Amino acid sequence: MDDKKSNEDLLGEHNSTSIIECAARCQKECSFYGFNPNMKKCRTHKKIFTSGKSNESGWRYYLNNVIIIDCKDLQADGYFNSGVYEIYPSGTITSPVQAYCDMTKMGGGWTAIQKRITGSLSFDRTWTEYKNGFGSPEQDVWIGNDVIHQLTKENPSSLYVSISLQNGTTLYEMYDGFSVSDEAGKYQLFLAGPATRTLGDSMLDTGDSNRDLSGMYFSTPDRDNDRYSANCADLSYIRGGWWFNYCGFAHLNGLWSSESWRWPWYRTVMVGISVNGTTMMIRRH
Template identity: 30%
Template sequence: MSLVTIPYSFLIAFMVVAVQGMSYYAILNGASNDTSLLGHTVGVDKLPKCAKLCENEDCASFAYNQQQKSCKFYSSRHILTPDRPTDGYTYFQKRAEGESTKYRRLAQTFTFNDRIWTVIQKRFDGSLSMNQNWEMYKNGFGNTTGEYWIGLETMHQVTSSSPHSLLVLLESWTGVLKYAQYDSFTIASESDKYRLDVSEYSGTAGDCLGTKGHNQMMFSTKDNDNDLTHNSCADAFKSGYWYDRCTSCNINGPMKPDPGLNERVAIVWHTFSNRFMPLGKTMMMMSRLP
C-alpha cells in the first residue's frame, strides 16, 4: 500500500506528539473575568507559545485566538458558564497541584489543516488498558505523557455548548496514514448514554462510523451494556465504544500486531482497508467549527 497524501504538519506531529505535546487544562465553557487580565500579546503564531508565556506563577489562565494570533493572560481562573458568547478565543487554565475536576481534563492540542484540535483519545504503544468501566469512560483516564481518553462527560459538555467537528487520525503498522473528518459531531448526555451523532464525512480512511452502524449508537462498557445484541459487545471486544451489533470501527480495541489476517478484537477501522486490519496508532480529536 502506498502512503496517502496528508498535510506535512500531520506527518511530523503524529510521530512526536506522545513526547512533545503541550498539556493544558482547558476551560471549555469558560468566560473571562476582565478585571484579572494581566496582559495581551498580538502576534503569537501558535497555541503552545501562548501556553509557554503563561508559565509565570502570576498567570493562572490564558486565552488564544487562532485567527488574530492573539494571546491573553489572566491572574485568576475563568468562570464556568454555559452561555459565554463566542469571542474567537479558546480559554485555558493551568493545572493546580493535586487538582481533580469533573468536566475539565488534562488534554493536548494538535494542528491539522490550519485548525486547532483538542485530542480526546490517543493510542500509540498499547500501555493503557481500554477495558475500563462506565465511570472511567465517563470521567476519563490516562494522561498526556502517554495514552489517554479525555472522558465522555467532557465530550458532551463541549459538543453540546457549540458546534464541533470530529477528526480521527489512523496509522497502520506499516506506516500508512489516513484520516476521517466529520464536520458535525455531538455526544449526548449521560441520560442518553452518551449517544454518538456524526455527519458530513470527508477524508481518506472511509466513513466507518456513518456507514457501518455506529452512528446514533449509545456508548457501552463492560458494566453498562447498551448495544443491540443479546450479549455484551464491550465484554467480547474488551473495550468501551459505541457498539451496535458489535463493531466495524473500534479504535478502543486491544492493541495487536497485524498478522495479515482479519482480526476484529483489535484497533480496527474497517473502511481503512476494507478488512479487519489491526492498526497501530490512533488519535481522536474535536474542534469548534470556525
C-alpha cells in the first residue's frame, strides 16, 4: 500500500465495533473504507488507493456499497482459512449472517448451508425455524431457507453434499446446478447435472420419478407441501424439514443416531444410525 497516497485520501480513522458500523461511516464523500476486526478500527477514504487488497495484516478494504455476499467473495478477498465468517447474502450491511466457509475442498469458496457434526441439535423444526435458520455455524446448523434463496436467486451455484460414516469413511456428491425459490414459492428446489462421485445421486435422477427432488417444495412437520397423501416431514421415520416428492430417497435432516432415520441417502447410506456427520455447501459459478 502507498502510505502517502492513502494518508492524502484518508478521511478518518475511528474505533468501530463492526464492519457494519464502519460501512455506515462511509457516506457520500467516501469511496473506499477499511476495517480491521482485530483492532476494531475503521478507515474511510475519499479515493480508491488500491484494487481492493492491502498488504497490512488484519486490514480489509471495500468499495463503498460493495458487500461480501458469500464465502467465494471472502476467498477472492484473500481469506484462505476455513472457519466462521460474516457474510451479507441479502446485499445489505444491515443483514449479516454468520456462515461456515470451507476454503479447501474442491478449490474452496464454499458456503455451508447445513452441517451436522455433534448431533446434539434437533432438526425436527417448524416452517418458521427453517425459514430463519437455527444452530451454530461452527457445529450443527441450518443457515435458513431465506438465506439459501438469497445466495442462489441470481447466482448459478453448485451443491456439494458429504456424509461421514461411523466407520470413518466420508462420501460426497456434487450437483452442477442448485437454487431455491423464495417463501412465496415454497422454497422450491432446482437441481441440475450431478457428476457421479462416491456418494451417488439420490436427489435428481433416482430412477423413480416419484422420488426425484428437483422441482419439489420444502416441507416441515407443520407445513405439508409434498406429493404424498400424508406429510412426509411428519412421518415417524423421517421427522424434519426437507424437499419431498412422494417422500424420497434422500433426507439429511432426520432423527440423529436413530434406526428410525430411514434412507439418509438411499442405496449408499440406508439408516441414520450409521451417520457420523453431514454437510451441504454451495458455491456460485
